[in-house]
Amino acid sequence: MYTTRCICKASSIVEDPMHPIHKLSCHQEKAAAPQFQVYAPQPEVRVRLHADVVLPCGFILSAPEHGLKYVIITWRRGEVELVQYKDGRVTNTSKAKLFEHELQNGNATLLLPDITIEDEGDYECEVYETPIKVKKNVQLKVTAAPRVSLKSPLLVIGQVNILECHAHDFYPNTISLEWIKHNNSLPNKETPLLSENSNGTFNAVSRYNYTSVTGDEGLSFCCLVNHEALDKSTMEIHLQPCKPTLTVSPRVLQRGQMESITCTLDSCLFSKATVSWKRKGETEKRNECEGVRECVCNLNIILNYPEDFSCEGEAEGLDKPLTEPYVFTFKDQESYHLTELIRIVLGNGLLLLLLLFVIPLCYVLRH
Template identity: 35%
Template sequence: MKSCSAMRQLSKIVIMFCMLLLPHTTDTRFQMSTQEQNVMTSLNSDVLLPCIFRTQGDVVDTEFIFVTWTHNNKEIARYKAGDVLITSKALLFESELQKGNASFLLKNFQVGDKGEYICHVVDAPDEGQIKVRLEATDTRFQMYTQAQNVISSLNRDVLLPCTFRTQGDFVDTESIIVTWTHNNKEIARYQAGDVLNTSKALLFERELQRGNASLLLKNFQVEDKGEYICHVVDVPDEGQIRIRLEELPKVMIVPDILVRGKDQIINCIIDGHFPEEISITWKKNGVPLRKTEMKDDGTFITTESFILNPVDENDEFTCEVKVMNEIISTTQKFKLTDV
């Protein structure tokens, strides 16, 4: 009941405002109030996204209109021929549609609700749409991402990213706590001006002032693989980022001996890659075959094959693999036999 009452009060204001935006014209068959709007609201609040249209006459014949609302290209509410399709999160009101008000009530606004909303109204043969950009006014604390994958070769220093935002241009480092854990074991901490680092894991206080809690991991080894968590507390707010660190996979071409002048399959095996999605390119023309399986340690093994009829031992075949932003490759000449 409170939502309906709030909707009625807000809709009156929205209609009055948006009608002022309608251009004065003698052609009143169909018009949308405006083409684009920006709406700001705080987290955990209900917010009304405006969408006002006008058809011929004082009352809209709702049997002939079709209304859809989308969020970042995904449909979230619809009205067609008396049927209203809504959720507990997104509300349309048929009684308001009769007044040319297709405004949309979004319940309990969260960070994931930010973005572009489109109200599309069809009153055949006419149609129009309004774009509404919804953003949060409460930006006191925000982690920039929730999960990342990082890959590296062994014996290198690796930067594990963790960035956050608080109110203002600079972070008050006296009030924040930052901890990094590896497979549930704490490896670095910052609290009230004290940085607890090791020779293996380094945090930088100067970067914390800029909202950068990234961790420098020294001399990456096999035992350093696994899940890392960056946890930031800025009372009363907190958040965390999970990062999976893996070694660059091994790339092999098999077999190394082929029969001259006979169709055979050669394979490019990529062992130990993560995540599953990779790009594989052969440097010779052929028919590609690919197979991916998950291993017991949670990484994947992929086999890339093509049919080859070898005639020259001087030909070089290269399997080039792109995993995220890293490119690794192996090149091989085949020994040829006549049997």
């Protein structure tokens, strides 16, 4: 049996090499009748977790003039039937759908919405045109890119830093976490710890003890993560070498007047920081900051004489709080001391005069 088909060819008339003009010519020729075929153009399909995905499957009927009258289309996963077209009707489910309007065009592609880890595996597209049945397999692979974070982005100069690099919610579970200092790998001391989440994704953490020294401020430090679901296969998340400082001001106060004293923690980018004013070890005021380069705490006080004040700064990444005693003087300190001296001298002078008067009087009375 033969059919007639139209063959069209495009030829170029090269008048301008950059903008050729195409001429379309067609002719008819006899072609053999089509043979029944089923094909899967993508034997492997990859999809991100919770995305929608289509598994392509197409077919060519041997008797297209009959349409889909003698055709049955079925998608399965293992022994489970997902969808089916039979006798002009499509049976879909909430987890799998056929594009019904495309079946007449030989398109049996399957739609799977909101993919989960459990959806990963082999799928079978079966097309039956009486009396022939053909099956094609499509493998679905699910991926989830890791969310990467550092426990603290600080690399504090002069202390032992416990660096922690966390990768969350990734799939599959093959991942590498590497510490890099100035483009050189630091020797791995611990294997990343892996844990599984309830939805089938994984978490991993890499810990590294590093003592930062002077000179590290100008170097780059980062956690390098390698996973197949990342857009560029790898991701860098950088640490910040720095030396935090704690300062207080002003150092000179006006006696007996309201004054605002300030404590400042700065010189780093702090993910979380706290600055507190303390009087005799008890907290007077406290300020919490997030994502800042400077954390400030102000305290209003009235003082007539020196008291025990101190400022304390804490930050995520610091192994211990920074403490700065508040040593200050009064503006009238010198005149105040002079007045006190005069008062003492005058007081002692009056006492001397009293003694000079009382002693002779006692002597006279006794005689």
